Amino acid sequence: MSELIAVDWGTSSLRAALLDERGHVVEEHSMPRGILTVVAGEFPDVLQAATARWPRRSDTLCLLSGMVGSRQGWLEAPYCACPAGFAEIAARLAWVEPGRIAIVPGLSCEEQGVPDVMRGEETQVFGALALLGLDSARLVLPGTHSKWVRAKAGRIEGFSTFMTGEFYALLRSHSILARTLPDADGDLDAGAFEQGLRHALRTGNLLHAAFSARTLSLFDRLPAAAAPSYLSGLVIGEEMRSQQLASGDDPVLVVGSPALTQRYELALRLLGVSAVAVGSEATWRGLWSIARNLEKTA
């Protein structure tokens, strides 16, 4: 396979990389040109500016993933239904320029009549599996909207979204709890994090468990400096509660930047489950894997 220009184009930023014939990153850089900053019609120019440093041969493919394929992006790449692997993704690529520039579709799945969606994370999942040489695994991609993903035989079977990062931010900044929290989060207080995690698991309902951050503070049993870590433990614990994790389970792959994955690794460890962290290189490997499989099927 020839070289690949890989682009991770999200809501708030654009990252681009040149990958060589073996999928190794030759060079990468990022720009604060997330899709929210781009007006319709301006997408080709922004992509050109992001990749001009890499003169393209006629057969060089440029593959994009992330929110660039949403209704608010360059070209809508309709969701591909799970189970989905390389073949399904290849069939659903949205070609901006035939044979040259394509957008990876997001995935959808449905559980009891309610849909769930992801866009961008599917690429990270394929990349993480490829990096670790696995074709089946349970994965979590922490974030504003965390994704728990089941992969089997190289395909994503299904997944569930948890609005954990968003709930944390809402409670942190806009709820009554904000009144007793310090302005900055500070370093993680591992003890308070574990206390919050275990309270969420025991309580089984965040609507109730969250009030403990208020009452513990009212009774001077939770120092203000530890409260953000406690709240973080509460919401991550609430997310973990629904994963049916048992001590001794196969490792969970935790995919994302260290700032996001660190607390999930800690939470899993506290539950007796081992975690394997994969960083943001998963996106590049995922785009490369999709491109390589595209070539195979072509």
Added chain:
Amino acid sequence: MSELIAVDWGTSSLRAALLDERGHVVEEHSMPRGILTVVAGEFPDVLQAATARWPRRSDTLCLLSGMVGSRQGWLEAPYCACPAGFAEIAARLAWVEPGRIAIVPGLSCEEQGVPDVMRGEETQVFGALALLGLDSARLVLPGTHSKWVRAKAGRIEGFSTFMTGEFYALLRSHSILARTLPDADGDLDAGAFEQGLRHALRTGNLLHAAFSARTLSLFDRLPAAAAPSYLSGLVIGEEMRSQQLASGDDPVLVVGSPALTQRYELALRLLGVSAVAVGSEATWRGLWSIARNLEKTA
């Protein structure tokens, strides 16, 4: 017993009533003088202004409940630990003016090392029980912070707070869901409310269930006008999920103004549990019951 001046003094408003010897309301009125509008030292004057229309005899008691007894109020009335009935409340009244003006203490309870608190709701609970001639019941007091209360033999045994109203407001106004919701809530859409309620019960985790309001809208399966009712069903369903309600249970007393109780009555009915609604007159009856029992023990 002689007449009573009853005052429900909360965060955002003050309501006062003159009750006759039998506990009937002779007159009542309200003022936008919640404790947040009152500076320290000004409380006696505001109470005077609120009750001046009712010339007091020397033996007329004035009894206050609500956030006026909090740290930010007139005089802190420390929480009374559960189980608590009239005797415990009487022993813990905070007397502003001995024999004349007193504040009812809030209640606290503790579950697995974590405290819970209420202030004002205890008075409504005693009033609701008195109005219905009960001494044992399960009650819910919907609101920003809903309270589920267990009363037995005339005492409050314990309770749990659910931040349901606050989570609704956070998701409604500050989350990604706000983007697809109309500006005003509009009338309740009972079908969408039930759909949300059942999804929350089935999902068992609001962090996950809440995302359905996003995806159903994305797939055009939830009209924008119905989305606030759906979201309301989600959060109230999440609250109901933890109450171990079973079809055919004893009625649950739903205490509060109709604007708050209507959806809870509907939710309970959908779960096969009958509900008995008690309005805001519960506060007056509660204060009168506390005063009458005070006289008995004096």
